[in-house]
Amino acid sequence: MSRPPAPRYCAICGTELSPNARACPNCGADERTGWREQDPADGLDLPPDEEDFAAAHSRFLTEIGHEARKSRNRLKHVVIVTITACLVLAFLASMFLLR
Numbered sequence: 001m002s003r004p005p006a007p008r009y010c011a012i013c014g015t016e017l018s019p020n021a022r023a024c025p026n027c028g029a030d031e032r033t034g035w036r037e038q039d040p041a042d043g044l045d046l047p048p049d050e051e052d053f054a055a056a057h058s059r060f061l062t063e064i065g066h067e068a069r070k071s072r073n074r075l076k077h078v079v080i081v082t083i084t085a086c087l088v089l090a091f092l093a094s095m096f097l098l099r
Ligand SMILES: [Zn+2]
Pocket: 010, 011, 012, 013, 014, 015, 024, 025, 026, 027, 028, 029
């Protein structure tokens, strides 16, 4: 895996860097700490920052809530259908028995 080239200037302190510098000679920032975010070739999926995480988390909770409501509605539907079927069966049975 090839190392991305160092930026021309340190992103932290602005010291000029040699093209194959691996760390800033002045402040010690390196590609892992200092200038990684400046690197446009960085294709890694870094974890989202805290704000994105909070938004994703609340969206997740909202979806969970929707799912719970949906399944409650489904349960209510099943109960209504079952009661209706029982009433119809009871009605038919009474028609036969009272004849
Ligand atoms: Zn520096």
